[in-house]
Amino acid sequence: MTEQVLDQALIEEATKKSGLIWVRGDGTPSAGTPGAGEPAQALWHVWHDGAACLVGDGPGEQPLPGLADGGEAVVTVRSKDKGGRVVAWTARVVELASGSEAWQETVAELKGxxxxxxxxxxxxxxxxxxxxxxxxxxxxxxLPLPDGSLAAAPAPSPVTTRQPIPEAVPRLLFRKRKRS
Incomplete structure (x- = not known):
């Protein structure tokens, strides 16, 4: 019982203090292993009423892939000052009905x-x-923290690395103007 209380306190404190959490959803309410096959995604959140609350999947908002109402997700929390993993935990995903009292309270926290x-x-x-x-x-x-790096290869993209600027550009930008 004491270990369970300490785990809950660690989850709450670490999640409250972290600006980002890494979330990997399973996509369905009845899938076997939480997060199977989905990459973890960094998401901003607010800790409210005993849960990490998120908003997304709309224009201009963060995507929430694999997070389905009634499903499960694996949440990894990083340290705010060092950036290393502090705690990982399993979560039940609950989608709040738009306009409900719980939705309004949560949105008030998220809006801030x-x-x-x-x-x-x-x-x-x-x-x-x-x-x-x-x-x-x-x-x-x-959950036990994983050993080693969880870094994944970047997704394919047409974007390229910036090329060095031409030698003449600094001279053009930073030359001294003659006063008349």
Whole structure:
């Protein structure tokens, strides 16, 4: 019993303090292993009422791949100061019904933490129309932290690495102007 209470306290404190959590969803409510086949995704969140709360899957918001209502997810929390993994835990995914009391309370918390929102005070109405609000509720205890790197190869993309600038550009940008 004491170990379970300590695990819950660790999950809550680490998740509250971290700006990002890494989430890997299983995509379905009845899949076998949580997160099987899905890459983990860094997501911003708010800890509210005993769960990590997220908003996404709408225009201008973070994608929430593999997170289905009633499914499970594996959440890995990093240290805010060092960036290393602190704790990993399994969560039940609960999608909040738009406009419900729980949705309104959660959106009020999320709204305060959303950075660079394009629509300010209209954000909750846009979230109600176009986005999903999810709660990741911790299930039993913590998971063992994996050994080694979990880095994945970058997804294929037409984007290329920037080439060196031509030698003349610094002279053109930083030359001293003659005063008349």
């Amino acid at each position: 933490k959303r950075l660079n929102a394009p629509d300010g005070e209209e954000m909750p109405a846009r979230w109600a129309r176009e986005c999903r609000v999810l709660r990741l509720e911790p299930l039993a205890g913590t």
